[in-house]
Amino acid sequence: MAKFLIVTEEKTDWAAYFPSESVVSVGDYLDHRSDAAARNTQVINLCRNYDYQSLGYYCTLLAEARGHRILPTLRTINELSSKEFQLMVLGGMNEALDQAFAGSPQGTVTQLFYFGQSEVPALQKLARALFEQYPLPVMQVTFRHQRQGWQVAGVAPYPFQQLENGQQDSFAAALERFSRKIWRQSSPHRKYRYDLAILIDREEQLPPSNLMAIKRFIRAGQRLGIKVDLIDKEQMGRLGEYDALFIRATTNIDNYTYQFARRAEKLGLVVIDDPASIMYCTNKVYLAELLEKHKVPTPKTRVIRAGEADWAAKTVAALGLPCVLKLPDGSFSRGVHKVDSLEALEEKAREMMQSSSLILAQEFMYTEFDWRIGVLDRQPLFACKYYMSRGHWQIYQHQAGGNFNAGGWETLDVLAVPRCVRETALKAAALIGDGLYGVDIKQKGNKAYVIEINDNPNIDRGVEDHLMGDLIYERVMTEFLRRMQQRGL
Secondary structure (H helix, E strand, C coil), rough: CCEEEEEEEHHHHHHHCCCCEEEEEEEHHHCCCCCCCCEEEEECCCCCCCCCCHHHHHHHHHHHHCCCEECCCCHHHHCCCHHHHHHHHHHHHHHHHHHHHCCCCHHHHHHHEEEEEEECHHHHHHHHHHHCCCCCCCEEEEEEECCCCCEEEEEEEEHHHHHHHHHHHHHHHHHHHHHCCHCCCCCCCCCCCCEEECCCCCCCCCCCCCCHHHHHHHHHHHCCCCEEEECCCCCCCHHHHHCCCEECCCCCCCCCCHHHHHHHHCCCCCECCCCHHHHHHHHHHHHHHHHHHHCCCCCEEEECCCCCCCCHHHHHHCCCCEEEECCCCCCCCCCCECCCCHHHHHHHHHHHHHCCCCCEEECCCCCCCCCCEEEEECCEEEEEEEEEECCCCCCCEEEEEHHHHEECCCECCCCHHHHHHHHHHHHHHCCCCCCCEEEEEEEEEEEEEEEEEEEECCCCCCCCCCEEEEHHHHHHHHHHHHHHHCCCC
16 A cells, blocks of 8 residues: 655645645655655645646656656646647547536636535536646636537646635545545554455456356455455546556547546556557557567558558568458457358458458468467466357357357466467567557467457366466466556656
8 A cells, every 4th residue: 555645835825624644735745754754655746836846846857757646737837838739639528517507507617626526516527537638736727618518628736725614624535535544544454455356347248257256356366465456447637546557348439538548647557468568469460560570479460451453462462362350440250251252352341341441361371270379478377269150160150149259268277288379478578568468369280370359368267267266366466566566657
C-alpha cells in the first residue's frame, strides 16, 4: 500500500478539514522533508495553481522525477494549458451534454466537480467522463449553449482553498470516496500493501478468464499482500484508487478496454495489458508486417487494399486456393473466412472491405490443433494444444444467434513442447513487449509458423491451469508485485 500525501501551499490551508498527518506543505515536499522523499508515495497536489514554473507545477514535476504517483500529472497540466487541445479532446461530448442539460435554460453555466464527482446528479456521468480525460482534484467547467447545442467551453483547475462551506463538504466527501486510504493510514495492522483492479465484463460470452479463474487470481493476490477488486466498464473513475490494473475483458483498440489501459498508464499504474500491446496485437496487419520484418515464420501472407488493381488475381497467384481472409481486428475466429474459389474470394473480400480498408489474406494451412504458448515477462507461462472444432477448420465454429462450437484442448508441460515452437513463441512475443501474451502457432514437421499474438490470452480454470493449478495465478500476481515494487509504489 502506497504512502499518501496531500500537498498544499501551507499546512494551514487544510485547517477546515479533518486533521491528518498526510498533509504537508509544498515547501516541505520540495525540500524532501517529512515523508516526501519516500518512493512508495502517492501525492495529491492541491497547490493554488499549476502554471508553468509555479510551486504547483514544480510539485508535480519533482513528484514524477521521484517516481511518485501524482494527481494531476504533468501531462494533464500541459494539456490543460492548450485551449485547442481541450476542444479537440472534449469535442465528442455533445450528446452527453444535451442529456445532462435537457430542459435547462440556454446560456452559460459554470460547475465545480470534485475528483470526478458532481453535486448535481444529472451531471454525475459527465463529471466522471471529464475526470477520465483530465484527472484534477477540483475542476471548474464552463458549459455554453450555442446553435449546435451545449458544449464544453473550458476546463480549468480550481483552488480548493477558495471553496466555501457547502463546497468544502462536497470536496471532503469526494476525496474520501476517491481514496479512503488517507483516513486509514495510521493503522499499523494493514493486511494488504497494494491494491489491484481486475477489469471484467460479466456479460461477455467468451471472456479471457472464467469466473473460477478470476476467484483464483484474487486469492493469489491476497496471499501476496495485494488487495484485488473487480471493476467494470462504468468504473474508470476509480482507477486512481489502485496501484495496478489487470484487464480480463476482451481487448480492442476501439472499445473501453483500451481507454482503461491508457488511463491507468497515464495515472502511473502497472498495467497488463498495456495500451501499446493492445494496439499492436489487435491488428493483424501490423503483426504481419512486424513478423515479416524480423523473419519470424508465418503462413504466406498478403495484405489486400481496397481499390488495389487486380488484387484478387495477385492474391491467388501469391497464396493459391483455398486461402484465408482475416479482418485486422477479429478475435476468437470471428472475422476469419476460408474461400475456395476466385469468385468466393472476390465476394467475401469486398464484403469485408466495407468495414476495413485493408484485409489480410493468408495461405490455408490446416493442422489438427494450434499451439498456444502463454508468455509472461519474456518467459513461457503455459502451453496448450487447442484442437479444431469437430468437422471444421477452426477452433471456434460460430453459428447463427451467437452460438458456437469449440474444439478440445490439451495442456502440456512447457518443457514438453517442441523446441521450435517454444523458441518461435518467445521470439514473437518479445517483439511486442514484456507483458502477458498468447502466441498461436501451427507446426509442420520441425518448423513453427506464428498465426497471431494475443495480448490477453485465456487463462481459464480447468484449461490453461490444468497442470500448474494455483501456481499459474501466483506467477501472474507475483509479476504484478515485482513491477509495483520496482516502480516504488
